[in-house]
Amino acid sequence: MTDASPHIVLFRDDLRLADNPALTHAAHTGAPVLALFLLEPESETRRPPGAAARWWLHGSLVSLRGDLEARGVPLALMRGSAHATLIDLVRRVGACAVSWNRRAGAPSREEDEILASALKDEGVETHHFPANMLFEPEAVRTGSGGAYRVFTPFWRAARQITPDAPLPVPQAIKGWKGAFESERLEDWGLLPTKPDWAGGIAQVWTPGESDARLRLDAFVQRTVADYGERRDFPADAATSLLSPSLRFGEISAREIWHRVRAAIAAGDAPEADAEKFLSEVGWREFCHHLLGGHRDLATRNFNPAFDRFPWARDEKALAAWQKGRTGYPIVDAGMRELWTTGWMHNRVRMIAASFLTKHLLIDWQEGERWFWDTLVDADPANNPAGWQWVTGCGADAAPYFRIFNPVLQGEKFDPEGAYVRHWVPELERLDKRWLHKPWEAPARALSEAGVRLGETYPRPVVDHGSARKRALSAYETMRSDAP
């Protein structure tokens, strides 16, 4: 025996040291800590991360390992089901206890209960803590004890509760010195190889807790002041860029919440802007709240009337959308930003999603799967809930007749065209008057800008006016076919 028996801290969607109750608890017990990250296989309840999210996970694990090792705490990497792998490790190292932070969502909670009871049978203590959401799901309930289905009353009720204050990084953590087996991160194949398409993502993003905190600092100190007004303009760096870090728990929602509230209280951030931002964090809560009651949120229409919706099957149009070749510049810019950087501005996500489901009449699940694979922040709750919201089949969804006009949206939110010019460089020299509708540009304007429609940049795959009418009549079909 080289050391006392270790306390294992299981890391999952909480790849951070600050505000990590499981780690803090283990540190306070005084037992030596062995950190463990488990890469779990796909299961009925666990959706494997998409390609872009795997890239992020790799970087975040490198960062977490560095942060832990700097404090003398080793990180074991293992693959397999939590149950078998963890019990195996517990036996090998003679662990005395296992701690973890709960994950959001009903399936995870039940799995945790099963895990805890299996570990108890091994004679190992377990401790689990709320950590990844502002509120536990049962804390926000309607007057009759049900789950909210409308955001505004949900958030109004949630606002009555103050989230727990975030914990600091534990001052001293005793690292375990014993031997253990660990897989090599490189062997997990989380990074793309042939081809390595992640170059553009790496240019924009640095995964890990310390960079997440830098982004939060910058946002609270500068960006939040104009958030209410500027957040809708994709060419402005006016959003927090925290979504992938929240997805992987590199920073906690509670830390974000308290930092923003402190900035309001200190007069450093305008309350309206800051509260607008917090309500976006509230939407994350709401989406997880929905997923808790609807595990199949990604595969089933929240509103069952949409089971009758006459979706079109159009592989060519789907491919044009995915590649950013629809002929609508704001949509194409967004889809290319996504493909290149693993992220898309929220306003443009709505426009692109509306275009797929309404203009192309393609099932939202196709789009949801594409986003799942390409977004570094793809989240099991936010992604499907957002798609269902745009489509009109979700909880508290946009009304069906709200069909974004990609030209008007482009002109309104990218008036100078900086966003489109950046991501659709073949239109770079086109006058802003035509930038969002190049098919209406006079031949001379096009030729002076070096644009040849149908050659250098596609003609629109559908006409807005007729696509809009088609979508409205599809909705009409759905409603009149009611049983």
Next chain:
DNA sequence: TTTTGAGTTGTTCGA
């Protein structure tokens, strides 16, 4: 139980 007010992010049309 019944009633009432309200509901993230828009667009189009016609005065």
Next chain:
DNA sequence: GTCGAACAACTCAAA
């Protein structure tokens, strides 16, 4: 060019 209404009714949440 600007403005307000219509879009279509429905469900939720709370009193």
